Amino acid sequence: MGLSIDTRLEIVTPLRRRVDIEAASRLHLTGDAVHTVVFRRIHNDIPFCVTTVHLPPHVGATLAAEPALTSPGATSAVTVIAMVDTRFPIGAAEQSITAVPATSPATTHLPCPPGDPLLRVDRTYHSTRGEPVELAISHFLPEQYSYRVHLRRAAP
Numbered sequence: 001m002g003l004s005i006d007t008r009l010e011i012v013t014p015l016r017r018r019v020d021i022e023a024a025s026r027l028h029l030t031g032d033a034v035h036t037v038v039f040r041r042i043h044n045d046i047p048f049c050v051t052t053v054h055l056p057p058h059v060g061a062t063l064a065a066e067p068a069l070t071s072p073g074a075t076s077a078v079t080v081i082a083m084v085d086t087r088f089p090i091g092a093a094e095q096s097i098t099a100v101p102a103t104s105p106a107t108t109h110l111p112c113p114p115g116d117p118l119l120r121v122d123r124t125y126h127s128t129r130g131e132p133v134e135l136a137i138s139h140f141l142p143e144q145y146s147y148r149v150h151l152r153r154a155a156p
Contacts, residue, residue, distance in 0.1 A: 006043060009076045012050070012109055013038035015060065015069040023054035026124065027132045035060020037069050037080065040109045048144035050106045053080045054135040062087050081125055084134050091128035097121050097147065106139040119145055 015037040024032045034054040041049040055063065063069055063083055068076035081090065102116045112118065118139045125134040 007041045007048075007077075009039045009068070009079065010042055010047075011037065011039050011069065011072055011074045012105060014072055014074075015055075015063060015066070017057070017060065020054060023135055026135050027054060027056050029056055031057070033057055035063070038105055039080075043144070046144065047110050049138050049140045050109045051080075051136055051138040052105070054137075055084070056131075056133065059084060059088060059133050081134055081136065084125065088127045088131075088133045090125050090133070091130070092126045093123050094126075095121060095123045099142075100139070102139070110139070110141055112141060117142060 013036070015035055017033055017035050019032045020034050020036065021032050023034045023036070027034065035057060036052060036054050038050065038052045040047045041051070063080075066083060068074050068078060069080070069083070084090070098120050099117050100120045102110070102112045102114055102118050106112065106118055107114050110118075119142050121136075121138045121140065123134075123136045123138075124132055125136070127133045
């Protein structure tokens, strides 16, 4: 949620309602419709990430009038999850990270050829009520992304 500090979001595919069975399933929806937006993040004029965000219909409908999400090429310093958080406070998130070969839309919107390695970061955000409110699938250029975590044992 802190990516907005020194980066900009640029809309690739504006927010729209569509059928996506896999995304709806991952969001634990009873129907197959979601709202989807695709954007890239830019730091110092270098695109480093392409993200596809899927939202449950009730969440997507609340963001449908946001100009930062509905116009191709629109830019914003705000993240989608920050917009969601103001309406549906975030209480938790699940994340998985893996390496994948570059495919579209990443190869279209990042400086990398097909097949180059990318870091895929999947995050499912849950509201404080426990409901999934966003599924974000991001593809990062590995030379532009670092992940740190501090691990420690629990007290006996």
